[in-house]
Amino acid sequence: MPNTASDSTSAPLETPRLGEPxxxxxxxxxxAYEVKEAMLRDWGSWDGAFRAMTARLRRELLDIAGDMAGEFDCVPMQGSGSFSVEAMLGSFVPKDGKVLVLSNGAYGKRIAQTLSYLGRDHAVIDKGDYMPPRGTEVATALDADPAISHVVVVHCETSSGILNPLKEISDTVYAHGRKLLVDSMSAFGAVPARVSDFRYEAIVSSANKCIEGVPGFGFVIARKSELEAAKGRSHSLSLDIHAQWDYMNKSGQWRFTPPTHVVAAFLEALRIHREEGxxxxxxxxxxxxxxxxxxxxxxxxxxxxxxxxxxxxxxxxxxxxxxxxxxxxxxxxxxxxxxxxxxxxxxxxxxxxxxxxxxxxxxxxxxxxxxxxxxxxxxxxxxxxxxxxxxxxxxxxxxx
The missing domain is CATH 3.90.1150.10 (Aspartate Aminotransferase, domain 1)
Structure with a gap:
């Protein structure tokens, strides 16, 4: 473990106000107090000012992802992070596709459970609680089963704290001509996941993780080619990423009631994230x-x-x-x-x-x-x- 902290002389961050633990x-x-404070104003969900907030949110998240070529787009989705993971799986995995789930904790297991609910064929490499999936294991599984079209991995498995080796896994997946989907719920914003760091078709996270916003929405950053191919594929009206993406691009609005206060708080959290470095x-x-x-x-x-x-x-x-x-x-x-x-x-x-x-x-x-x-x-x-x-x-x- 790198000892980066013992010699730190940085000034303490401000203690949370209101006596919070x-x-x-x-x-x-x-x-931050400023994030909480940003929720004190009401916003009209159809108003031009809020549409501009949504556009800014999407643009700034793409900046964090490093989409310099304009090949990706960002689609925020109402609900918890698991809503966005399910939306990603239901929208980007064809109904006749097969998913290899790399599991080493509760959230890998939840992905497999979600695929069962969706009726998507899947196989699992289960590493238990202690160890990450490795590229050699993925290669063996892909060689053995040509029906596998997608691989799904949790970036940071928070049930154990493992940070999984995404580049190693990504290199293996694409060397075998498959596609990678990433649940980066608890890593995006603090652990490098730029589109140039390693290849993936889509990555998901949520407002209340490393950007340090509050709960209320997740977001999907995906290749535009995958978003276009997802039309008509989703099992769900409210979790249809293509429909949300298409509607946002046409109107600037969310299809259903957005978490307006959460969006305002998230924009303040993005400002603090940017100013921190x-x-x-x-x-x-x-x-x-x-x-x-x-x-x-x-x-x-x-x-x-x-x-x-x-x-x-x-x-x-x-x-x-x-x-x-x-x-x-x-x-x-x-x-x-x-x-x-x-x-x-x-x-x-x-x-x-x-x-x-x-x-x-x-x-x-x-x-x-x-x-x-x-x-x-x-x-x-x-x-x-x-x-x-x-x-x-x-x-x-x-x-x-």
């Missing part, structure tokens, strides 16, 4: 958050699920201590009392919890997180945060 989650997350600076801050927090938690005796090479700057999974006095619900409440809301784990083999690194916070806050964790353990009477032996054995076995 920090959300150490993968989104919703802690937002864009993807590189946002990702560097999150990486510093991770480095300080992980180092401190390890000093306190906690163990991470993942080896350093796979730790994302988005969220980190820790094994729960084996100590009989440790109970996650009590730990959660104690951390919340100290101003920090953490996230329960989603592992299948052992108990765990997660600590997010994203949102309007910095390494100074993360040092307070570590202090709060130490104090909470002491209040619980936990003098050893080591995980059960089976957790470390499982990690070592699967990493071998």
């Amino acid at each position: 920090y959300l150490l989650t993968p989104g919703p997350l802690t937002t 864009g993807v590189a600076a946002r990702g560097a801050r999150y990486a510093r958050n991770r480095d300080v927090m992980v180092a401190g938690m390890r000093e306190a005796g906690f163990e991470t699920l993942l080896a350093d090479q796979w730790l994302s700057p988005i969220i980190v999974t820790f094994f729960s201590p084996a100590h009989p006095a440790f109970a996650f619900d009590r730990f959660y409440d104690l951390m919340k009392d100290k101003g920090f809301i953490i996230y329960p784990g989603k592992l299948t083999v052992v108990d765990s919890f997660r600590v997010g690194c994203i949102g309007r916070m910095d390494e100074h806050v993360m040092r307070r997180v570590v202090d709060a964790a130490r104090s909470s353990l002491a209040e619980m009477g936990v003098d050893n945060a080591a995980p059960p032996a089976i957790a470390l054995e499982e990690r070592s076995r699967l990493a071998a």
Whole structure:
């Protein structure tokens, strides 16, 4: 794990106002006061001013994606991020297509579940909780099954915190003449995903992740050729990406009631993102958050699920201590009392919890997180945060 944070001398970010706790989650997350403040005005969804806001939102997201050649377009979609993932799958995968799902956590499993609902044929490479899918495995699967037309991968699998090797996967997919779809829900805006970084047909994210907006819509950045081919393909009226794209381009409006206040907040979040220094600076801050927090938690005796090479700057999974006095619900409440809301784990083999690194916070806050964790353990009477032996054995076995 790169030690980018220990020598940092940056000034602390402003503490959230209104007595709010920090959300150490993968989104919703802690937002800047200015983002909240942007929601104080009402907007008419058909008004020219709001149409201009929508056009600006789409343009600025394409700028982040680095679409210099004008081959892509951005389509915002109402709802949570999962709405946009389902819209992508239902619109871009033909009904007679077949999808290879690269799964190493809850969100890969959700993609497979979504494809089942959609009636799309699919196969799964399931890597469990600990390891990323690799290009060699993808190549083997594609060689074995010529019916596979698309590969879908989660950029950052937040149920574990793994940052998957997208370029390696993309190179393999296109070397085999297939197409790649990317769920970058918790990475876009902080982890490089420009159209020139690696190839994909479409990538999705949402307002309440690394751009640091509030929940209410997701967005799909896709090749125009794929958007055109999606006409009439969707299983859903409201999740039809082609219909939304076509209507927006003709009218400047959303087909159905847009989350006007969320759009206003997101534009303010985009301004802050741009002024911070864009993807590189946002990702560097999150990486510093991770480095300080992980180092401190390890000093306190906690163990991470993942080896350093796979730790994302988005969220980190820790094994729960084996100590009989440790109970996650009590730990959660104690951390919340100290101003920090953490996230329960989603592992299948052992108990765990997660600590997010994203949102309007910095390494100074993360040092307070570590202090709060130490104090909470002491209040619980936990003098050893080591995980059960089976957790470390499982990690070592699967990493071998």
